Amino acid sequence: MGRRSLQGQVVVVTGAARGVGELLARKLAGQGARLALVGLEPEELKKVAATLPTDSAHWHADVTDHAAMARVAREVRERFGSVDVVVANAGVATGGPFTDSDEVSWRRVIEVNLIGSATTARAFLPALIESRGYLLQIASLAAITPAPMMSAYCASKSGVEAFAHSLRAEVGYQGVRVGVGYLSWTDTDMVRGADRDEVLRELRGRLPWPANKTYPLGPAVDRIVAGIERRSFHVYGQWWLRGMQSVRGCLPGIIGRVGQREMRRFAPRLAAADAARPGLVGAGGAADERERSGD
16 A cells, blocks of 8 residues: 555554553654553653643553553543554563463563553554544564464464454455564663563574664664555565565474574573573663562
8 A cells, every 4th residue: 555644643552651652652643643551651651742742641550451452442532532553562581491380471572562561452443443543553473473482472472463364354344454564683671671681682693684673763663664554465674574575484383493493592591590580671660560560
């Protein structure tokens, strides 16, 4: 599709307090969109909304809470009159060997990334059907290629990719377009938090180019904005990710062989580390854990 103007369009962005969500909100507002920001950090969301040049508002909600997201969807429509675009961006991550993983954190990654995306879609689809709008699900390179030490994240992002493809087939005849956004390692709090794990950082560094690099946030978000303007089925935050689609059938076998070799090499260091791996990574993960603990 050709590009559509975002001037006056109402765009909902989940996980909008920081990282991809925050910068995406700023760039969309720069194109004239009106923003509904959703997340777990009300003070951060308030700061983001206050600096946007267009009409914007924010909502504190957990994307896994159906009642809360239904309330947000109702209030967004009351506030703005319609919803044109929804970006399901909220996500968390944890890393480390599955056998040593914290069960609560592992489950929370699935809940936020997969169940939260579905809950977001369920809440806003009536409005998107009415506006013949666009839902963009943010996935990851992790949906295309599996990786050791990232079982929860890979499972969740593979899940949201499949969910978006299935949903596209269901609602396309009603005028709703559904897209999937793919990002490689991008300079966010989440990736910086993951890099604090020495073994995970080294393992990532041993991936083949270009998957072993951390990419700047700005150009990736520019590509997402362009994908929203086109209401694209697939949006690639880094240019080379498009080419990965053509070879993805070969990747599990390759990663399986290489991953076994690397995990064998790292096994002594992993055994010497604490048995329990850290919880959710990055500032967003910390915010999620505070929310659930009531702090």
